[in-house]
Amino acid sequence: MTIQFTAFRWVPSFAQGWVRDLRIRWALEEAGLPYEVILVDGETQNYRDWQPFGQVPAYRDDEVEMFESGAIVLRLAAMSEKLAPRTEAGLARVSTWIFAALNSIEPQAQTLVQLDGFYAGQAWTEGRRPSAQANLDARLTSLSNALGDKDYLEGRFTAGDILMATVLRELEECGALKKFPNLDAYRARCLARRAFAKALEDQLQTFRENEPA
Amino acid sequence: MTIQFTAFRWVPSFAQGWVRDLRIRWALEEAGLPYEVILVDGETQNYRDWQPFGQVPAYRDDEVEMFESGAIVLRLAAMSEKLAPRTEAGLARVSTWIFAALNSIEPQAQTLVQLDGFYAGQAWTEGRRPSAQANLDARLTSLSNALGDKDYLEGRFTAGDILMATVLRELEECGALKKFPNLDAYRARCLARRAFAKALEDQLQTFRENEPA
Secondary structure (H helix, E strand, O other), X not given: OOOEEEEEOOOOHHHOOOOOHHHHHXXXXXXXXXXXXXXXXXXXXXXXXXXXXXXXXXXXXXXOEEEOHHHHHHHHHOOOOOOOOOOHHHHHHHHHHHHHHHHHHHHHHHHHHHHHOOOXXXXXXXXXXXXXXXXXXXXXXXXXXXXXXXXXXXXXXXXXXXXXXXXXXXXXXXXXXXXXXXHHHHHHHHHOOXXXXXXXXXXXXXXXXOOOO | OOOEEEEEOOOOHHHOOXXXXXHHHHHHHHHOOOOEEEEEOOOOHHHHOOOOOOOOOEEEOOOOEEEOHHHHHHHHHOOOOOOOOOOHHHHHHHHHHHHHHHHHHHHHHHHXXXXXXXXXXXXXXXXXXXXXXXXXXXXXXXXXXXXXXXXXXXXXXXXXXXXXXXXXXXXXXXXXXXXXXXXXXXXXXXXXXXXXXXXXXXXXXXXXXXXXX
């Protein structure tokens, strides 16, 4: 099985270490599957025919061609016991947590993070902050209760943790996890895995190698 | 195969017709699969053990127990040719579009819609609007180009269209689709399907039957 996915050749420093091919790299390193990275700039029509939004990652293997980091990680989860149990029930749970990370947590996380980042200093952000904080806290409270004292969402590490940990990682700077010690420890536990460190270093190395003159 | 999913017994009028069990009802009606609806109020600990966020839908069948509307519709897509081609490649494309609807379009759509709805009249909303509109327009431009003159995202109707159409439907009131005639026609084409009308009527009928005295 030849696995290929796309990553950006270079991005500005604020985005380095945060581009979403990181999730695919992490999953592939956990699974121990060989892969090739295709570097792109995202804006050619040729690439848009593969990834309509001009984003990374896009993915192909011998059987499928697809995009969206959640869909790709779910595809990989079906290939490796390292990423999900080999049962219908186990794969369904992993699918559930991948969607929960991307649709029930990430939008609320991004809303708050963008107030301090992309939109920092704009007059409207202070008015928005209380509701953004409350919405995020409500979701994190539910997630914290669901995790309880387990090491991982399903007891064992799965691809669902890859998505959830990369979403919780977005909250490191704003301190939103301080109120939820079990989530903060869970985030740290996931990100301490050797496969994550390798994935992150590989993304950063690409940007170092392709730094514009 | 016994299929069960949860729906709310009643919600206030502004939410009627918009609760996300609609997506599951639509998919099941398209597939022609029999199902049972379990009415819940969402706040019991017993229900939270099944759906940690207290939302609907949660789902179970003979093999799996899960939640998140995207994950559930993807599960159903694997069961019926009416919802996705029977090939790995076809199912991967459906998975891709389900994630694209929920992670690349819906957060931007919700940001704009909430300015006119939930947060209407708050002082900060006018400052937020230009960037929210620009972010949404950028994604809709990409989606419009990807759809082109096709009837459905993959040429034939799939479960990916169920998710994308329910997301685009959120934009009906704010007029954001007027700039994208092919997306607006696509939304209307999807929502004109008999299975959608049945799903919507069934959700509304439940609320009529359980209207508080």
